Amino acid sequence: MEISSDTIAAIATAPGEAGIAIVRISGPASLSIADRIFKGSGDPPSKRQAGTFLHGFIRSSSTPHDADADETILLIYRAPHSYTREDVIEIQGHGGRTCAKRILRAVLEAGARPAEPGEFTKRAFLNGRIDLLQAEAVADLIMARSDRAASAAIEQLEGSLSSSFSSIYDCMINAAADLEASLDFPEEDLPSSLIQGAVERLRSAKKQLDTLLATWEEGHLLREGALVVISGKPNVGKSTLLNSLLGTNRAIVTDEPGTTRDTIEEEFVLDGVSLRLVDTAGLRDSDNVVEREGVQRAHALINKADLNIMMYDAFVKPGTDELKQLMEMDPCRCIVVLNKTDLGQKTSSADFPGFTVISSSLLKGTGIAEIRAAIIAKLGIQGFDLPHATISERHRHIIQNVLAELNDTLKVFSPDNEDLLVPAISTLRTAIEQLGTITGKNYDELLLENIFRRFCIGK
Ligand SMILES: Nc1nc2c(ncn2[C@@H]2O[C@H](COP(=O)(O)OP(=O)(O)OP(=O)(O)O)[C@@H](O)[C@H]2O)c(=O)[nH]1
Ligand SMILES: [Mg+2]
Structure with a gap:
């Protein structure tokens, strides 16, 4: 066990306008630092019991116009009954851009040093409160x-x-x-x-x-989010599918083939699991340098995806090249969507042996529920009914x-x-x-x- 001799401090809340912000101090000098900067009624923090919270003001020698840094609530934890197992002081001040910085400045002037990323949790580990897995x-x-x-x-x-x-x-x-x-x-x-x-x-x-x-597989999906890539020929309705799944008009949709040039990635939570949903440029040969780059990026993403959604125009029989590319894919990691069935259907699941095939008319709003269900099934998400550590x-x-x-x-x-x-x-x-x-x-x-x-x- 490593006993820290120094005292660390940091703002523990995210920057921005909010009700409160918290400055946390941990280490042997926490209470004496609190005594130096805290102005309240009654005994100073070091004479108080653990678990006490006090109302008062934070003094700072460097605050402009000699004003106090902030009006606060100060919480006292005594070793070993704290997050780090050391003496800890938490000061709750007003949220926003300035107050927490003013409090932290006062704490640092009184003798603490700025904490490094994760240092409070690192101390909790080094002091034996948690192990590395828990950290x-x-x-x-x-x-x-x-x-x-x-x-x-x-x-x-x-x-x-x-x-x-x-x-x-x-x-x-x-x-x-x-x-x-x-x-x-x-x-x-x-x-x-x-x-x-x-x-x-x-x-x-x-x-x-x-x-x-x-x-691991489940852990990877939960931690990083599953990469779900929508690809196919131009104009089959890829961007329409992205928008339908997100429920917003995120990607531009036009009837002009080659509308999407760059990849468009959006995070989306489906059945409690986070997906990184990517719309890609329509796959075709092009003389246009921008479109060619977009198609290359699409191919790279298809190879990396946890799940590919391959889209086809239901009215057009897929070419041999298209089918060849599909047959190289793992059917367990692929969903075939035959879109625009409202215009008629010349293709069917028989053209895609071994693959999960869903017919849709995104224009009319059909097939989207089946696509969602297929994503969940293919990613094996429904097997995660009871969340467990991974x-x-x-x-x-x-x-x-x-x-x-x-x-x-x-x-x-x-x-x-x-x-x-x-x-x-x-x-x-x-x-x-x-x-x-x-x-x-x-x-x-x-x-x-x-x-x-x-x-x-x-x-
Ligand atoms: N009839 C019909 N039209 C659709 C359907 N889904 C999308 N469209 C239309 O098809 C056209 C192309 O849709 P997009 O979503 O832009 O197709 P895309 O695959 O993203 O096209 P690129 O970005 O060019 O590769 C648009 O005019 C859509 O409104 C559908 O189910 N039926
Ligand atoms: Mg598009």
């Missing part, structure tokens, strides 16, 4: 793009992932201890039950890690390494040959050390820097 959940919660993402982050904050990883960690530690104990036996007396038990524990750890690995890209990377090492351990492992036990244990120890970096049982400065730099200042 990451705080950032996920703040950045949640949808209700489901927020619920998943709350689950993680409450420790559901932490307990899964801790039980796998313990399982591996116990297996390593058993294997190490077996080294003390002479070869002919090697207790097979000890070794067999260790192997079973390792297999169980592998299984649990595989289960957690399977939550692993992130960082965790996935570590789990994959740990699984590789577990496989090596089990491969090398031979109960009949003590010589092979030693390298097996060493591989297992490496795996355990890596796994420990998920919860923060093991960490270094670089790991913490990478995690906390994505936080905002004041959290």
Whole structure:
């Protein structure tokens, strides 16, 4: 545990006009700083009990015209019963562009230093109140793009992932201890039950890690939002579909083929999951340099998409080139929309074997509900009925390494040959050390820097 000797401060609320703004102070000098700057009736903050809130004014030597910085409410938390487990003062002032800055200036003049991004949460981790998974959940919660993402982050904050990883960690530690104990036996007396038990524990750890690995896809959709790309030939109704899904006239729609040149991306929450919906330039050969660039961007997005919506004019039989491109796509990640059925229909699902096909007339408002339902079904969103914590890209990377090492351990492992036990244990120890970096049982400065730099200042 690292005890901080300095005291940090930051504005914890977003800038802009609002009812209140909060300045947070954490560290050993929090209360004495509060005494220096707070002007209220009765005893100074340092003589008050934890949980007290006081009304008063903040003095600042540098406020113009000798005026007080702001009228405030001051809250007192005493270590270890605070967010950081240190003494913490929170000062609630008026919102807006100026008051919080005036309060912060007073706090810094009184001896605090400006906090770095995520430093309050980093202290909560270093002081043992939360582990790294919970710290990451705080950032996920703040950045949640949808209700489901927020619920998943709350689950993680409450420790559901932490307990899964801790039980796998313990399982591996116990297996390593058993294997190490077996080294003390002479070869002919090697207790097979000890070794067999260790192997079973390792297999169980592998299984649990595989289960957690399977939550990555969902976690990726919740954290980053699913990239849903609408593409197809010019004039088939792509921009009309974007507008219909968003419920606004975001993209220009005309009857002129080649209207959309650049990509248009909008965020959109569907069934609690955030989507990054992109309208693209109609796919065709063009002499126009701007349109050509737009088509290139469309192709790049099609390759990156979590889900492609390929649109066709229902009245026009798709060409062989168009179908060839479609057949290279994964039907699980693609929806075919045959639009403008009000003009008549010459195509049907039989032209797109293996694909989910929806007929629509966006002009008449038909098919849109089916398209929404297909997006939800294809992204597997309806399977997320109960929001649960999901692993992130960082965790996935570590789990994959740990699984590789577990496989090596089990491969090398031979109960009949003590010589092979030693390298097996060493591989297992490496795996355990890596796994420990998920919860923060093991960490270094670089790991913490990478995690906390994505936080905002004041959290
Ligand atoms: N009849 C009919 N017209 C439609 C339908 N959906 C869209 N349109 C019309 O088709 C024309 C082209 O629509 P857009 O949404 O601009 O088509 P686009 O695919 O984005 O076209 P580009 O941006 O040029 O690639 C517009 O005049 C729309 O009003 C439909 O279901 N039926
Ligand atoms: Mg368009």
